[in-house]
Amino acid sequence: MPLVHIAMRAGKSAAYKQAIFDGLYRALHETFDVPEDDQFMVITEHDTASFRYGKSYLGIARSDELVFIQITANNTRTVEQKKALFRRAMELLGEAPGLRSEDVFVNLVEVTKENWSLGQGLAQYA
Structure with a gap:
């Protein structure tokens, strides 16, 4: 039951954003065994003044197309599944919407199962 937050610069088309959703879901499905219909994702868009990043941190040349x-x-x-997720997400987002590998920035936050309530005030995984 991943929850995905995507942050990017404003101005992309609905098709561009849909390609990101589709690619990330496919990567999660293939590498983390996320089931069908387990898709909880949100995109936030930011203007130039509200989007900051290190253009060359760790020797990676990022552009304004960067997606967090x-x-x-x-x-x-x-660890192998996590590495596979990072690699597969980069590959799929490279295919559509055409992101460069340098512009795919992924952060995985891990929680214990009892930290979820998926509705109805219940801890479904506890």
């Missing part, structure tokens, strides 16, 4: 992706998920995945 923060995924909150259960702490049940292996």
Whole structure:
């Protein structure tokens, strides 16, 4: 049950944003075994004054096309699965909407299962 927050510069088309949603869901499905219909994602858009990043941190040449992706998920995945997710997300977002690998920034936040309520005031995974 990942929850995905995507932050990017404003001005992209609906098709561009949909390609990001689709690519990330596919990467999660393939590498984290996320089930069908388990799609909880949001995109926030920011103007130039509200979007800041290190253009060359760690020797990576980022551009204004940079997309921040923060995924909150259960702490049940292996290091190999996490690496596979990062790699697959970069590959798929490179295909559509055409992001450069340097502009795919992913942060994984892991939580324990009891930290979710998916509705009805219940802790469904506890």
